[in-house]
Amino acid sequence: MKIQKIHLFSCLFTGIFVCVACCIFSAAGCKPSPSPAYTLQLKKVAAGFIHPTALAAPPDGSGRLFITEQTGVIKIIKTDGTVAAEPFLDIKSRMVKLSSAYDESGLLGLVFHPDYATNGRFFIFYSAALKPTDPQDFHSNARLAEFVVSAADPDKADADSQQVLLDVPHPQANHNGGQLAFGPDGFLYMGIGDGGNSNDVGTGHTEATGNGQDTTKLLGKILRLDVSVPGTASIPAGNPFAGDLVNKKEIFAYGFRNPWRFSFDRGSDHRLFCGDVGQSMYEEINIVTLGGNYGWHIKEGISCFNKDKATMPLASCPDNGSGGELLIDPIIVYGHPNDNGTITGRSVTGGYVYRGSAIAALAGKYVFGDWSKSFINPDGSLLIATEGAGNAWQVKTANVQYDGGSAGKLSRFLLSFGQDEDGELYLLTSKKLGPVGRTGEVYKLVGAKSLE
Secondary structure (H helix, E strand, O other): OOHHHHHHOOOOOOOOOOOOOOOOOOOOOOOOOOOOOEEEEEEEEEEEEOOEEEEEOOOOOOOOEEEEEOOOEEEEEOOOOOEOOOOOEEOHHHEOOOOOOOOOOOEEEEEEOOOHHHHOEEEEEEEEOOOOOOOOOOOEEEEEEEEEEOOOOOOOEOHHHOEEEEEEEEOOOOOOOOOEEEOOOOOEEEEEOOOOOOOOOOOOOOOOOOHHHOOOOOOOEEEEEEOOOOOOOEOOOOOOOOOOOOOOOOEEEEOOOOEEEEEEOOOOOOOEEEEEOOOOOEEEEEEEOOOOEOOOOOEEOOEEOOOOOOOOOEOOOOOEOOOOOEEOOOOEEEEOOOOOOOOOOOOEEEEEEOOOOOOHHHOOOEEEEEOOOOOOOOOOEEEEEEEOHHHOEEEEEEEEEEOOOOEEOOOOEEEEEEEOOOOOEEEEEEOOOOOOOOOEEEEEEEEEEEOO
């Protein structure tokens, strides 16, 4: 399988490092750093999953961890580290069929209601089959659905309780987004990619602007919804287009290609950090604000995107969106290699600002990563970002130490991150390219050592 062919398909996990230490563009300019600068200690929590895509901890004090498998199953890791024999929920029959070789659709997101301990409500994001009224040349529906836990068994969902809150017809199989999170405002946030393909063009993409810039569409956006009433998703009054008759009222921010994992900082400012997967040249991390336009496909990273030749940025491009709003640049950008470069990564995986209590060395730092250096040999990367003065961020690479062994590479596809009730962080990994086999593992980050 040639990388160029996969890249043309614009994989969810598409992005390439310029150098092992990465090149970071910010107010302070381009700052390569030595690699590796950290060793992160990892402890295996559980294994045997099929492509784990999300981890969620219910706010009920139980200490359980819930893991979504891309193939449509939610499993529970109990407090003793064992995985419950029966799944919490199985929605395989409600999803589109996945390719075992490689796929970006499937069960991609899970979040529990803040009052889950009393109301038993939770929400999932998955790729559902098209309805007869949908464009039949599209791939699937990006579906937000609500369920409740079984009244008889806390380790079982009521599979018949599904209420579909939102279906967004999705043109291609890639760039699905899928992150769900409750914000400090109590509203539910949902990320959706630009619809797939490459360059934000083709079937189902707005010709003039691309979907990312088209605010009459939900694709390429982060949405904000009020789900306080069971079975409904209404529009918060403060949404940018809440009173608009043309633009989509659900939109919180826009101009994204494929927001693969976002999270709210548990610190005092509650900032929303989002990794947005690039195409041919750059990967990026954004701090997302209400009504913000993050540039795609006017820009990729901080460069002017050329949809006719993606590897040759335009000399200039607008600084503003069609509504006159100033485009917001990423806080962190790292590049893909040029023809003479060395491939060291392919796609950003957004993470979390560390607010746990176990690892003082990481306090307040943003922990994220990259999916893999290779499609053939799993080789993900972990990265640590520290904020400096003037919104300048310094990013350092890390090697890993598994369960007290020797430090080295991650040697796995880095699929996602998760956070428990205590603010401790987890990595979700797999040794397989596609959603097949049971090589998926969950690791807890238990220590960090600076090598500088």
